[in-house]
Amino acid sequence: MTREPSPALTPGPSATVVAPAPPVPPRAPATTAARGQLASLVRALRHLEGRRLWIGLGLLVLGTLSEGAAIMTFLPVLQLVGAQGTTIDLSGMDFPGAGLLPAMIPLGVLLLVIVGLTALQAFFNRSKAVYLSDLIHDFTNHYRTALFRDVAQARWAHVARIPRARIEHALTGEIERLYLAAYLVLSSLQNLVSLGLYFVLSLAISVPMTLLSYGFGVVALALMRPFRRLARHYGDRLQARREGQLAAVSEFVGSLKMARSMNLEDRYLGLFSSILGQTKADAREFTRQSTIGSGLFQFAVVSGAALFIWVALTWAHLDVARIVILLLLFMRTAPRFMGMQGAVQQLLVDLPAWGAITRLQDELRAERDPAMAGHDPAPAPRDEIRLDRVSWRFPGESREAVSDCSLTLRAGELTVLVGPSGAGKSTLADIVMGLLEPQKGAVLVDGAALRPGQLRRWRDRTGYVAQEPFMINGTIRENMAIAAGGPVDDERILRALDLASAGFVRNLPAGLDTTMGDRGALLSGGERQRIAVARALLREPDILVLDEATSALDWENEEALIRAIDGLRGRMTVLAITHRPAISRAADAVFVMEAGRVVASERPREQGLQAEGYLGRMTS
């Protein structure tokens, strides 16, 4: 059986000791990594959504300009304050765009212009919001599907080593955080663009007052740097805590039955509570510190506004209309400065998710299975599949799992692999199925070596039944349809079930509509196993690989399944891995593996059981 990745908690002898929570990374010395990640996220956004990004920002510019123009229109309107009449004399007024307007203009017209500009701003803002929402969804979905594809296309030997929890977390939680990070990048960009536009507009009203207010904002942002560094550290810690949480949950759910039977619930609960407690303590500390930051920032903004009014009235000697307009602009820019600080701070918390996604993606892409690109036809074996001195060593392991093995599977026969646990049987079967490409030696089909470009089509010719077959929480029909890759008619399903001695399905009250439960839990192990065999047969494979497929069966069901496999003789080549003697007795050929090597072989149907042979000893 393929080794599963390392668990977060390995049950020990005591059921009361709480295992230590996974370590969190040491405090990062600087934000260089964050800058690099931010730059790469912005590059990715530009690369994938560049055109749409510009259009979205274009809509934002139009919205902000409409709003700015509406505010500016108040300037002549305010001239009427304290004056008589409803006509405004624009001659001699100095404001941007004044030259384009007639000398006298009725108040009603200007008010209508303001209403119109505000409506236009609402329209542009709405279009921009919808546009950018689509953009962020598409961007995140791109990474979701790309990661999905990368997992599916990486070499099996590599994927098998990655903890399932890491892949699941990347495809779910991390992607959601990427969505948030992309949203925050866009919102910071929008704030920047808006601040730039308001800067130009307020320059037109008063250069010194604009420089004063913006200088104040920029200094306040710079002073917030320590709080951003804090957010970055918190983001890293949160990342590690989340991974720990997920590993604990995934391990607990995966071993639910074992945990319950061994009274390990408290132990898992202890681990989980300890991680949650640490996450809460981190969150409290972060909130405590970061709220000091936002409080200080708010204080700075209000002080800035006070200073602004004081300078405007006592030093710049601006007229009331200009002060009002500048204040209106100030009221729009101040929240944006605050928004920038908040968005960047939150972005730094979520940015590690982007790092985790790209790291996993790079890792998977470096291990892309070359066979996935090949679509060369692979031949169906007519006479034999021969493994010629094949070897395989798992990455990072010192010992070869399969070492210099040669054996022949004759077409249409039942070949059995036996041997102690860890002997390399499953690895050898993976080589036969084309999941692993031998590092030495070759797989020959009727004398011709299988080429990497043929492996994908070769896998189409194989059917595989694992020791613990995967079942979805659906009906028997839905579980069977997985193998066919789409809807399949009931007659075909029932024929496959009969062939796998799973005829009991016909007698179930709901028949093919019977619900199998999560991972098939509502059926017995034997029933699940036979449905799994039937599912593999539905593909009408040329090569059927059964990995301990009879291990969950009682002798009666095992006999029935062996009879079914017997019936496949001549129709397909069957390779069965087993520890049970019954299936070996029915085999045409039996190969014995030990420590990665084939150490003996027998042909029990032709020669009978050799007393001194492996089978003889196994059954004596």
Ligand SMILES: Nc1ncnc2c1ncn2[C@@H]1O[C@H](COP(=O)(O)OP(=O)(O)OP(=O)(O)O)[C@@H](O)[C@H]1O
């Ligand atoms: N993904 C993996 N990474 C590293 N080593 C692995 C991996 N899968 C299997 N091995 C190692 O390769 C060797 C052969 O394993 P394999 O699963 O092929 O044995 P097996 O004979 O099928 O065992 P069992 O009967 O217990 O299923 C073992 O030492 C095993 O620990």
